[in-house]
Amino acid sequence: MIINSFQPLRLRIEGNGPFPGNPYEVDFTDEEGQPCNIFLLMSENGMGKTTVLEIMAALMGMLGKKEIESCGVEGLDNGELAVQWDILVQVVEDDNTPRNIVLSLLAGNFSDETGKFSEDRLFVWSDEDLHKHGAERQEKRGFQWRAKGTFRFISQNHVTRKKIQTLFRQREGADPDDFEISSCGLPTLLHFSAYRDIPKITSQKRQISEPDYWGYSPVRRFSSHSTSWENSLDNVLVWMKWLDDGRLEKAVEIINKRVFQGSTTFIKGVRKTPPEAIVVSKGQEHGLDRLSSGEKNLVQLFLRIGAHCTRNSIILIDEPEIHLHPNWQKRLMKQLREFAQEHPGITIILATHSIEMLRAFGFEHKEKGLRKGGEIIEENME
Incomplete structure (x- = not known):
């Protein structure tokens, strides 16, 4: 069927x-x-x-x-x-x-x-x-x-x-x-609650592992992330990099187009040590948790849409x-x-x-x- x-x-x-x-x-x-x-x-x-x-x-x-x-x-x-x-x-x-x-x-x-x-x-x-x-x-x-x-x-x-x-x-x-x-x-149905923050990751152990919510499901619910590595957007991007099948590049393209187009901020990719996303803003590199509240809101939306739709x-x-x-x-x-x-x-x-x-x-x-x-x-x- x-x-x-x-x-x-x-x-x-x-x-x-x-x-x-x-x-x-x-x-x-x-x-x-x-x-x-x-x-x-x-x-x-x-x-x-x-x-x-x-x-x-x-x-x-x-x-x-x-x-x-x-x-x-x-x-x-x-x-x-x-x-x-x-x-x-x-x-x-x-x-x-x-x-x-x-x-x-x-x-x-x-x-x-x-x-x-x-x-x-x-x-x-x-x-x-x-x-x-x-x-x-x-x-x-x-x-x-x-x-x-x-x-x-x-x-x-x-x-x-x-x-x-x-x-x-x-x-x-x-x-x-x-x-x-x-x-x-x-x-599939993607449900985004009104709480879409990206907090700083506090868990010390970071390793390449399948992210929470990765596999297909009829419904996925997304809200403010916990501070764990498994539930982080950084882990999603690092996992895509590890898959090495073009998904990371596609996700980064979607976010940079939908969120940062016309600004000096963009997602560059991911680094190996520590494993995390690299954001460039006014020539300076930092993590996702340093984005403004509005930028976090939009990155959360479009990364999840790109990864799970x-x-x-x-x-x-x-x-x-x-x-x-x-x-x-x-x-x-x-x-x-x-x-x-x-x-x-x-x-x-x-x-x-x-x-x-x-x-x-x-x-x-x-x-x-x-x-x-x-x-x-x-x-x-x-």
Whole structure:
């Protein structure tokens, strides 16, 4: 099986927490009903946008699994929420014919009054809805919360879903540049929290070792690094140098283009003793931890994107404006738009409260290769 595309369509959240009352829905399609490849989720702090990203990351992390102990999101783990994330997936199976399906990822409390699973709390796609996206059918899989805090695996119309699940299980932990991951189009979700610092490494032992998070996984979550060598960006770059297959040069090129273009700062490469990245600024060499807060934010983003993206990736970035001057916010948005244009299978979803990011997004401007969309959780923003 080959996965040609993996594009979010709709997220439905029902229950208590930040979205009480009627089911809350986020529509990830543009004005023409096509899946967006860049999407802006905007609200004031405390209105639930971070929860939306966490829910999507949790659902993606369940792909390939038949058992879980928890979802990792409070409202799902205590039975307050029921969520459904619909994704348009184009697959090519044994007959070499591309087919579209709507894959519905489910998690939470879908129980009726008797405690049994009920489809009444699902959004069931009609033939007309499916036809709009050229989809043949809806396939559902996920985990039903039960009263004792345990989860039961649920699956319906599992013909294609089962094959996708098998693909995920077979490739879990493989090298991110593994040929089969590229050739079969396995998607991954990269979730960046609002905390993207690069602290100074305090561990004394530094050796060439496979970095944390290196192998393929359906979802990768990134936040402020610990001070350990294994979890550092320096280790990622040193590991790429050791692989000696061109990945280091590619990563350095991405960072220097996306972050430092037009400035006197750039990443030169890595040194052997001590093993670490070499940053040059105004002719002086120093480490990654000496960069400004804004530069650390951006280096973290683009190095991880370059190292872990597959051709069908979903990139979630919470508060991309953190530590960034308004001019840097505009620059970041420009770089993300360009990245989406250059990589047609990528979907970028940003959660922000920054008016500068909203302006730089440019809803009113149509751009070649971009399908823009957005959602404002709180309408009264100034």
